[in-house]
Amino acid sequence: MKKFFMIFIFVLVLSLSYSLNINIDTEKGIQKISPYIYGVNQDIPFDVKITARRLGGNRMTGYNWENNASNAGSDWQHYSDNYLLDNSGAVVKDKEETGKLLTIFHEKSLSLNAYSLITLPLTGYVAKDKKGPVTEQETAPSERWAKVIFKKNTPFSLEPEKNDDFVYLDEEVNFLVAKYGKANTETGVKGYALDNEPDLWSSTHPRIHGNKPLAEEYIEKSIQAAKAIKDIDEYAEVFGPVSYGYNGFKTFQNAPDFVQTSWEYGWFLAYYLDRMKKASEKEGKRLLDVLDIHWYPEARGNGKRIVFNQGSVSETAYARVQAPRSLWDNDYVEDSWICEINDCPIALIPRIKNMINKYYPGTKLAITEYEYGAGYHISGGIAFSDVLGIFGKYGVYMANYWMIEWGAYSLAAFRLYRNYDGNGGCFGDLSVKATTSDIEKSSVYASLQSKEKGELHIILINKDFDNPQKADIKIKSKINFKKVKIYGFDEKTQGKIILKQEAEVKNNFVSFELPPLSAWHLVLN
Numbered sequence: 001m002k003k004f005f006m007i008f009i010f011v012l013v014l015s016l017s018y019s020l021n022i023n024i025d026t027e028k029g030i031q032k033i034s035p036y037i038y039g040v041n042q043d044i045p046f047d048v049k050i051t052a053r054r055l056g057g058n059r060m061t062g063y064n065w066e067n068n069a070s071n072a073g074s075d076w077q078h079y080s081d082n083y084l085l086d087n088s089g090a091v092v093k094d095k096e097e098t099g100k101l102l103t104i105f106h107e108k109s110l111s112l113n114a115y116s117l118i119t120l121p122l123t124g125y126v127a128k129d130k131k132g133p134v135t136e137q138e139t140a141p142s143e144r145w146a147k148v149i150f151k152k153n154t155p156f157s158l159e160p161e162k163n164d165d166f167v168y169l170d171e172e173v174n175f176l177v178a179k180y181g182k183a184n185t186e187t188g189v190k191g192y193a194l195d196n197e198p199d200l201w202s203s204t205h206p207r208i209h210g211n212k213p214l215a216e217e218y219i220e221k222s223i224q225a226a227k228a229i230k231d232i233d234e235y236a237e238v239f240g241p242v243s244y245g246y247n248g249f250k251t252f253q254n255a256p257d258f259v260q261t262s263w264e265y266g267w268f269l270a271y272y273l274d275r276m277k278k279a280s281e282k283e284g285k286r287l288l289d290v291l292d293i294h295w296y297p298e299a300r301g302n303g304k305r306i307v308f309n310q311g312s313v314s315e316t317a318y319a320r321v322q323a324p325r326s327l328w329d330n331d332y333v334e335d336s337w338i339c340e341i342n343d344c345p346i347a348l349i350p351r352i353k354n355m356i357n358k359y360y361p362g363t364k365l366a367i368t369e370y371e372y373g374a375g376y377h378i379s380g381g382i383a384f385s386d387v388l389g390i391f392g393k394y395g396v397y398m399a400n401y402w403m404i405e406w407g408a409y410s411l412a413a414f415r416l417y418r419n420y421d422g423n424g425g426c427f428g429d430l431s432v433k434a435t436t437s438d439i440e441k442s443s444v445y446a447s448l449q450s451k452e453k454g455e456l457h458i459i460l461i462n463k464d465f466d467n468p469q470k471a472d473i474k475i476k477s478k479i480n481f482k483k484v485k486i487y488g489f490d491e492k493t494q495g496k497i498i499l500k501q502e503a504e505v506k507n508n509f510v511s512f513e514l515p516p517l518s519a520w521h522l523v524l525n
Helices: 002-016 058-062 100-112 169-180 198-204 215-232 246-251 256-265 268-283 313-327 348-359 378-393 408-418
Strands: 018-025 052-055 079-081 115-120 125-127 145-149 166-168 191-194 237-243 290-295 364-370 398-401 430-436 442-449 452-462 469-476 483-490 498-504 509-514 518-524
Touching (some): 018 442, 052 100, 058 198, 100 115, 115 398, 191 290, 215 237, 215 256, 246 256, 256 268, 268 290, 268 348, 313 378, 378 408, 378 442, 378 452, 378 518, 408 483, 408 518, 509 518
Parallel strands (some): 018 469, 145 166, 191 237
Antiparallel strands (some): 430 442, 442 452, 469 509, 483 498, 483 518
């Protein structure tokens, strides 16, 4: 009986702790990791080395660069005020100063050596005053709004007339170019977004755009606005359509004029790419540089969406940890309304990249808003760490985190890539081949430093909630690595990055036990 009991315990231990086969090949899968995937929408007041900053969101749709007025839309009583400038973190004496929000934002980007992406208004009107709520009777056009014109066609002014009824988009771009230079200079603004979530204009900004936006309307505005931008700064990158989510990608939020076209293209994004390509060919210059989308996962755990504080963390944690697979995995089927309409597997990044290759080759992909929820919980940190690795491995150009459920574990995930050792240590900029024997229980990403030969970085994630995993890491490389340092976090570290282990590397083989729900950065020299 005692012998049987010992055998039972041995089998039980084996079932709880098992080995992952991790294979790294530094000679295969080599591709540049864009530096701009470590971007934000709201600044992180910590030591993370962010690389891109976006001035975006619902408020920018109605932002008037001449006097810094903006409108909250349905987010808050359709309120026109000085909110954006008041919340910029800067002390401003003259809140009517032309372009003050833009200059505060961009100069902060310059101080951080970060890419500035600035949103321009395309709806047709921006806030003219800062007098509070706009009533339904004051819906544009009315005296509460200034009309947006894309091309001024008369001489620009760095101090435009603020009491007329017009705001000029190209004059706004010219203001920034005159002050900072073009995008190909060290100080120039690098990119402009063609508004924000236009597929939701009529619900988010019914006082500006009361009618349901049409696909053709936005496409034509995109073309004209892009031409106006490129006429001023031919080096600036244009981002569009800044779509809010899945139904926007497919149908431009059920736009009635896309129904017939959808039979040919399938997705609105495909049609948008094709139209922008044809317009670019006609114009003789590229009018769309970056296909820009937002991604707040629709994945559910126990019927609760993993984002926007739906359900308890215990209900959504497992679904959250698995949800990043919908960005790339052709075999993963999540629990969501998307899968209920038989659109799964989603495999979002390769699916959209295939559209780009077919309809407008050379266009980059950006996800300028995203969130996976529960940044205050270990499941949020694990998902976030996984997502940052996916962005690098699958060639996303820019990604900007939008803080909704921010916390210590969100910060830990950023630090894992952008300051793992507290001394500015970063994940490499050249992705190399990395595979795991169990993609449900683990994720792995690997990189080299293009400017520092002989250093290999591996991100290794244990997605198992209950069990440790022993990782046997085999490295195929011309470099013979000698030492490894292992940094990372789990639930016990409470969001702090720790140096867990230093060891010798023998024959390019490393064995490491990962605690449950943990993420690690291995640095091999």
